[in-house]
Amino acid sequence: MTTALDHYHARMQRVLDHIDRHLDGDLDLEAVSGVAAFSKFHFHRQFKATFGISLHHYVQLARMKRASKQLADGQGVSVTEIAMDAGFESPDAFARAFRQRFAQSPSRFRKSPEWEPWLAAISPLNAARSKIMQETFTPDQVTIREVGPTRVAMFEHRGDPQTFDVTRERFIAWRKAAGLTPKTSSTFNIWYTERRPANPADYRMDLCVGVSADQKIEGEGVREGEIPGGRCAVLRVTGDTHNLEPAALYLYRDWLPASGEEMRDFPIYCQRFFLDTPEHGTAAELHLPLR
Structure with missing residues (x-):
């Protein structure tokens, strides 16, 4: 039973690794379910049951987390480029979503990030990842x-x-x-x-x-x-x-x-x-x- 559960978690971990590596790519239900060799008809329920949030929500948070780090890094990448990388059709749509999620605009975050609301908004992503990566203590x-x-x-x-x-x-x-x-x-x-x-x-x-x-x-x-x-x-x-x-x-x-x-x-x-x-x-x- 433990071996079967470990194997199941390994397949789910493979999904998370794939999402991390392909944030610019196609991460729809069919593409992601195929990575773990699960049926697309059941995978959305499996993902939410395992991680506590939907696949769509998880991908959104992962892309917004990367966009936030690009803003804070101060490497000169334009907001337009960051918005496109995050899957938004326009900088305005990105700015609205960013403000709604993190309670600050992209330009304000770039100048002076407020990390507390950011961490609170990102917490479902961290909590999801911890579901199958439980820390052990000694x-x-x-x-x-x-x-x-x-x-x-x-x-x-x-x-x-x-x-x-x-x-x-x-x-x-x-x-x-x-x-x-x-x-x-x-x-x-x-x-x-x-x-x-x-x-x-x-x-x-x-x-x-x-x-x-x-x-x-x-x-x-x-x-x-x-x-x-x-x-x-x-x-x-x-x-x-x-x-x-x-x-x-x-x-x-x-x-x-x-x-x-x-x-x-x-x-x-x-x-x-x-x-x-x-x-x-x-x-x-x-x-x-x-x-």
């Missing part, structure tokens, strides 16, 4: 650190995870208004429940940003808080940090029982970072508080 990736306390501004999310985007947008808007950027101010997620509780209304997490001792914390929905200092088991995840549940499960299920350590009375949390080249994604360090 004990040597976990370090035990003594961390100091951090004063934070906190936005609470309570209720269905499907409404989380609303909380995140409020958090980002407040942080921007306060002059706190991810590059200069540490950002955190604190999880009180599992990612998909049996009752979605039970879902609880906090979005936090580190603030100085004299920073005023005021506004609707925001409150002052503190991430306490102490010993923590820390596991770093790079690239796709859309779903950190596998890393959290590894800490709880595998690392902790074998370590002989005991948990402190504070939830698991993560600190998020931009990589040196933001278009390559983000990094996250999961902290499991220890006694």
Whole structure:
């Protein structure tokens, strides 16, 4: 059974590799299904069942991701050329689609990219790729650190995870208004429940940003808080940090029982970072508080 599943995933991986190499070419259903030797009559359902998004959506995101990197590279490629490479009939159509997806125009992105909305828009692509490329973790990736306390501004999310985007947008808007950027101010997620509780209304997490001792914390929905200092088991995840549940499960299920350590009375949390080249994604360090 495992061998058959591995073979199936290998065929799907072949599809992703083909799309990566042929973004300028014909990537319709018939062409792509043939790469994996699947029936075109079923492939669109197979693709969505495996990756969580449709083939059309995946190809669109892959082309827009490449177009974004061409804009940000500053190599002098014209917007018209980039639009044609991305499969658009005109620069105007490309500009509309780009603005709708990334909340910024191509020209503005070229001058000063805003990576947060970009990463949020690209996250379904990263999540799709991670479906059959699950990262595995080993004990040597976990370090035990003594961390100091951090004063934070906190936005609470309570209720269905499907409404989380609303909380995140409020958090980002407040942080921007306060002059706190991810590059200069540490950002955190604190999880009180599992990612998909049996009752979605039970879902609880906090979005936090580190603030100085004299920073005023005021506004609707925001409150002052503190991430306490102490010993923590820390596991770093790079690239796709859309779903950190596998890393959290590894800490709880595998690392902790074998370590002989005991948990402190504070939830698991993560600190998020931009990589040196933001278009390559983000990094996250999961902290499991220890006694």
